[in-house]
Amino acid sequence: MALFIIKRLGLALLVALTVSIISFVLLRTSGDAAIAIAGEGARDIDIEAIRQAYGLDRPLAVQYLIWLGQTLGGDFGQSLYFKTDVVDLVLAKAPVTLLLGLLSLAFALLVAIPLGVLAAVFANSWIDRAALAVAVFGQAMPNFFFALLLVMLFSITFRWLPVSGSGSWLHFVMPTVALGYYAAPAFMRLVRAGMVEVLSADYVRTARAKGLPTRTVVFKHALRNAIVPVVALSAVQLGYLLGGSVVIETIFALDGLGFLAYQSITHKDFPVIQAVVVMLSVIYVLLTLLGDIANAWLDPRIRVA
Amino acid sequence: MTRPILEVANLSVDIRTAGGTLQAVRDVSFSVGRGETLCLVGESGCGKSVTSLAIMDLLPRAATRRVSRLAFDGVDLARSGKGAVNALRGNRMAMIFQEPMTALNPAYTIGDQLTEGYRRHKKAGAAEARERAVHLLEKVGIAAAGDRLGQYPHQLSGGLRQRIMIAMALMCGPDLVIADEPTTALDVTIQAQILRLLAELQRELGIALVLITHDLGVVGRIADRVAVMYAGEVVENGTAAEIFTHPRHPYTQGLMDCIPLPGRTKPGERLGVIPGVVPSLVGGIQGCPFRDRCPHARPVCAETPPVKTQGEHAWRCILEDA
Numbered sequence A: 001m002a003l004f005i006i007k008r009l010g011l012a013l014l015v016a017l018t019v020s021i022i023s024f025v026l027l028r029t030s031g032d033a034a035i036a037i038a039g040e041g042a043r044d045i046d047i048e049a050i051r052q053a054y055g056l057d058r059p060l061a062v063q064y065l066i067w068l069g070q071t072l073g074g075d076f077g078q079s080l081y082f083k084t085d086v087v088d089l090v091l092a093k094a095p096v097t098l099l100l101g102l103l104s105l106a107f108a109l110l111v112a113i114p115l116g117v118l119a120a121v122f123a124n125s126w127i128d129r130a131a132l133a134v135a136v137f138g139q140a141m142p143n144f145f146f147a148l149l150l151v152m153l154f155s156i157t158f159r160w161l162p163v164s165g166s167g168s169w170l171h172f173v174m175p176t177v178a179l180g181y182y183a184a185p186a187f188m189r190l191v192r193a194g195m196v197e198v199l200s201a202d203y204v205r206t207a208r209a210k211g212l213p214t215r216t217v218v219f220k221h222a223l224r225n226a227i228v229p230v231v232a233l234s235a236v237q238l239g240y241l242l243g244g245s246v247v248i249e250t251i252f253a254l255d256g257l258g259f260l261a262y263q264s265i266t267h268k269d270f271p272v273i274q275a276v277v278v279m280l281s282v283i284y285v286l287l288t289l290l291g292d293i294a295n296a297w298l299d300p301r302i303r304v305a
Numbered sequence B: 001m002t003r004p005i006l007e008v009a010n011l012s013v014d015i016r017t018a019g020g021t022l023q024a025v026r027d028v029s030f031s032v033g034r035g036e037t038l039c040l041v042g043e044s045g046c047g048k049s050v051t052s053l054a055i056m057d058l059l060p061r062a063a064t065r066r067v068s069r070l071a072f073d074g075v076d077l078a079r080s081g082k083g084a085v086n087a088l089r090g091n092r093m094a095m096i097f098q099e100p101m102t103a104l105n106p107a108y109t110i111g112d113q114l115t116e117g118y119r120r121h122k123k124a125g126a127a128e129a130r131e132r133a134v135h136l137l138e139k140v141g142i143a144a145a146g147d148r149l150g151q152y153p154h155q156l157s158g159g160l161r162q163r164i165m166i167a168m169a170l171m172c173g174p175d176l177v178i179a180d181e182p183t184t185a186l187d188v189t190i191q192a193q194i195l196r197l198l199a200e201l202q203r204e205l206g207i208a209l210v211l212i213t214h215d216l217g218v219v220g221r222i223a224d225r226v227a228v229m230y231a232g233e234v235v236e237n238g239t240a241a242e243i244f245t246h247p248r249h250p251y252t253q254g255l256m257d258c259i260p261l262p263g264r265t266k267p268g269e270r271l272g273v274i275p276g277v278v279p280s281l282v283g284g285i286q287g288c289p290f291r292d293r294c295p296h297a298r299p300v301c302a303e304t305p306p307v308k309t310q311g312e313h314a315w316r317c318i319l320e321d322a
């Protein structure tokens, strides 16, 4: 188990490093950082001075290594737009995004697990088809569109929920639903497929032969086995949800990392973008690792070896 | 005669498959007295498992059961609600399955799986159920029974798991146990041990046992009654003595001919092979299903053969006495 974790950690580091290289190269080739720093309408000579001062005239590889060195030392630099330390900025916004991610994950599971179980227990019936319809709907609709529908319904028509901002828990309701609903179909399919398989397993028949009521057979004996892959997917999906928060936070002006990323991109705030991308990728990789560990732990064949 | 513990009358099971409807079990009737051992024998695929699952109401979803009477201790299960059937299952009637490797839930401990039915049916507390589980594990010959309760199925061998399945079936002190080829999946050396154990427990506890087996040697030793199945039908049914000494149906005779002579019978001898193939069960069978393989077949066998009886002995064949 320890070896397994060490191996996966090494892999995680490698992935994070690769992401940082790719994002660095993409960012540096997508626009001239010196122009961004100097601001609109700066003179060529000033831009040139900035380019030299920031080392932007050096080869890309050298620039990357310098950045990597500073980053590993905990120095992500200064925000060009907010004029504050990038680390402070990112840390201040992270809790909102993490909360949104966890809430929408919880929402997705809350919707997907009961639907998936129902669909499997009543496989090929109208209940199954109705659950499938909900899932297809969720997957087919872009989440920004769904978010706008929610806004129209709950903020404009009923006036129950605030349109934007992050002041209270009410501000989290629509972002959570919009983001979570998007993740639910994948869970639902996984739960349904797992349950259909497990429900025809011999040990489920054994449980029925004991005279246990249907709910015990379904929830204790079947779901416990069908849920194992869901745990791993939860971690991966949480990563996706953090990525998806860029769009959702922007729509609802929810003041988290996603909104920060959007603002930094519009203002060509390279250090912040780079930091957010690296941070999200590290979280993503760590979550995947966590999922694998949880998976191993949930399976007694691996845990009690 | 006292009321039988199990009465099955005109049981049929259809299974929907991609190739059409498979008539897996057709018009099967038999009964089992209290404390009696009925052996259900027949070639693989003749419908033994489906019959036992139909009795326990454990058929797969693709299967449909029709039965004119399916009575446990006088109560017709076919006309009882789900709750009433669940109150009997695992309590007064229990089943042991063919595959011990997959019959236990990998996610729960042996102790949990042994005690959950007992706790439900007997409204027992955890300590009492645990005590009962330890008692039964010892009874089925498992050493260090207390330690086993905390183990998971993957930590145990197939033989141990099947002992645990037997203990599980006995937890609530059932009146009837159905054991579907309980040793087929095990090593030959362990097979005999498990069957001996089952037979001993059956006698000691006075349980009625329906044993599905390929092993005619075992049938000869422990059966009170024998039902012979062929292509979904019970073709002959009678006391073990009658079936062994005076088999009436040509199929039963064929099976008996395949047993080596007394004295030369090897332990664990399996049913022999009768030349020919079993007809397809898809889409229904006209006439006697055995006629393609029967040495006595005549044109009249293309019509449904009558059921002949002599005392408790019954067989489906045109012949009075072959």
Ligand SMILES: Nc1ncnc2c1ncn2[C@@H]1O[C@H](COP(=O)(O)OP(=O)(O)O)[C@@H](O)[C@H]1O
Pocket (backbone or CB within 6 Å): B015, B016, B017, B022, B024, B042, B043, B044, B045, B046, B047, B048, B049, B050, B051, B060, B062, B281
């Ligand atoms: N779940 C199922 N789906 C389709 N066919 C089945 C299923 N279970 C059993 N059958 C078919 O029903 C017939 C009887 O099977 P079974 O009762 O398992 O035979 P056996 O006497 O070997 O126990 C066989 O033809 C088998 O292929």
Ligand code: SF4
Pocket (backbone or CB within 6 Å): B249, B250, B251, B288, B289, B290, B291, B292, B294, B295, B296, B297, B298, B301, B305, B316, B317, B318, B319
């Ligand atoms: S009915 Fe005819 S074919 Fe069938 S077993 Fe009897 S003699 Fe043979």
Ligand SMILES: [Mg+2]
Pocket (backbone or CB within 6 Å): B045, B048, B049, B050, B098, B180, B181
């Ligand atoms: Mg079978």
